[in-house]
Amino acid sequence: MKIxxxxxxxxxxxxxxxxxxxxxxxxxxEALMYTPRPPDGQRERVLRAxxxxxxxxxxVEDRAEAGSEEYSESRLPDGEGRSGVR
Incomplete structure (x- = not known):
């Protein structure tokens, strides 16, 4: 999972x-900080958020089924790191 x-x-x-x-x-x-690759145990909470x-x-980009390395569902630009002061 990637956020x-x-x-x-x-x-x-x-x-x-x-x-x-x-x-x-x-x-x-106004400054939001987030973890772009949260632990698997946080999946449901992240989806609700x-x-x-x-x-x-x-x-939320979820790895596709069957072990594919591709991500499904992409609407925003890619970004990494714990981010963000506004």
Whole structure:
């Protein structure tokens, strides 16, 4: 699983931080930090957080079935690292 957050779209509503606090953290009023490759045990929380984002700023790329190295579902540019001061 890989997460990409469009920090230009993110408005700091922090729904993700409430639903998956081990993956998403809000620092100050608007700075979102996140772990782009969360542990597998956080999968359901991350999916709920992405669905709850009011501005749909969170992309979750899930590895395709059957061991493929390709990712499915891509809507935002690729990005790495724990990210983001706004």
């Amino acid at each position: 990409v957050v469009d920090l230009n779209r993110c408005q700091g509503y922090a729904q993700c931080a409430f639903l998956a606090p081990r993956v998403f953290e809000l620092h100050g009023e 992405a669905a709850a984002c009011p501005v749909q700023a969170i992309l």
